[in-house]
Amino acid sequence: MIKVENLHKTFGKTVKALDGLSFTANDGEITGILGPNGAGKTTCLRTLYGLLKADEGIATIDGISALEQPILARAQLGIFPDKFGLYERLTAYEQIDYFASIHGLSGGKKKASIEQILKDLEMEELAHRKTQGFSQGQRMKVTLAQALVHQPKNFVLDEPTRGLDVMSTRILRDYLRRFKEQGHCILFSSHVMQEVAALCDRVVIVANGRLAAEGTPEELCQLAGESQLEEAFVKLIGSDEGVAA
Numbered sequence: 535m536i537k538v539e540n541l542h543k544t545f546g547k548t549v550k551a552l553d554g555l556s557f558t559a560n561d562g563e564i565t566g567i568l569g570p571n572g573a574g575k576t577t578c579l580r581t582l583y584g585l586l587k588a589d590e591g592i593a594t595i596d597g598i599s600a601l602e603q604p605i606l607a608r609a610q611l612g613i614f615p616d617k618f619g620l621y622e623r624l625t626a627y628e629q630i631d632y633f634a635s636i637h638g639l640s641g642g643k644k645k646a647s648i649e650q651i652l653k654d655l656e657m658e659e660l661a662h663r664k665t666q667g668f669s670q671g672q673r674m675k676v677t678l679a680q681a682l683v684h685q686p687k688n689f690v691l692d693e694p695t696r697g698l699d700v701m702s703t704r705i706l707r708d709y710l711r712r713f714k715e716q717g718h719c720i721l722f723s724s725h726v727m728q729e730v731a732a733l734c735d736r737v738v739i740v741a742n743g744r745l746a747a748e749g750t751p752e753e754l755c756q757l758a759g760e761s762q763l764e765e766a767f768v769k770l771i772g773s774d775e776g777v778a779a
């Protein structure tokens with residue numbers, strides 16, 4: 535479970551990226567953070583990864599403070615970055631092995647974890663090929679495997695489908711649904727309305743660094759008195775700037 539309470543972050547003297555943001559992402563659910571450009575989504579996620587220190591507030595992953603115990607909190611987290619930084623001279627297996635070692639896995643446990651994730655992602659045949667020349671879908675699978683080889687309970691993705699082709703997006707969506715069914719907590723940021731409506735159990739709408747509304751897509755539509763999430767979103771934040779349909 536990921537919890538954010540009254541999170542504040544100011545850059546320089548004037549840019550208030552987070553202004554008291556609070557929300558919870560539960561286990562067994564996919565939670566989407568939806569907000570226009572500059573709303574504070576990435577700043578919030580970077581605080582959870584331990585890459586940024588909030589000025590004020592609480593951010594916990596399974597009850598562990600990302601601000602006070604960032605390394606321990608980070609160990610409970612799989613992170614899917616917005617760019618796939620693969621080491622092209624290594625094989626897929628070697629890359630996953632490297633990330634497994636960073637997460638403290640070794641010996642038989644490491645081997646078993648790598649074999650499990652290769653099986654889960656149906657990528658055994660790719661395992662011993664160098665990643666140079668991999669298709670986008672294959673690169674995405676390696677990135678997913680790297681993020682999840684230590685079997686974290688929580689998975690955070692920053693605009694995961696940005697730049698992905700249709701096939702890769704489908705593979706990713708299917709995997710996220712399966713991961714959720716196993717009881718994991720999934721949190722992803724997006725400003726793509728269709729993606730959020732199709733995948734999320736709960737949506738957290740962020741605007742100007744604050745929570746504008748939260749609920750299931752249906753609840754948000756009801757709250758705004760609209761039948762489409764896109765219309766509800768525009769009504770709830772009072773603008774349609776920076777949002778993709």
Ligand SMILES: Nc1ncnc2c1ncn2[C@@H]1O[C@H](COP(=O)(O)OP(=O)(O)OP(=O)(O)O)[C@@H](O)[C@H]1O
Nearest residue numbers: 545549551569570571572573574575576577578725
């Ligand atoms: N390192 C930084 N230094 C200065 N300002 C920053 C920094 N990081 C973010 N900001 C500012 O904080 C605000 C929130 O940015 P953030 O990247 O969190 O928004 P976002 O919701 O992820 O936007 P997008 O959808 O465009 O990625 C913006 O005004 C941004 O310019």
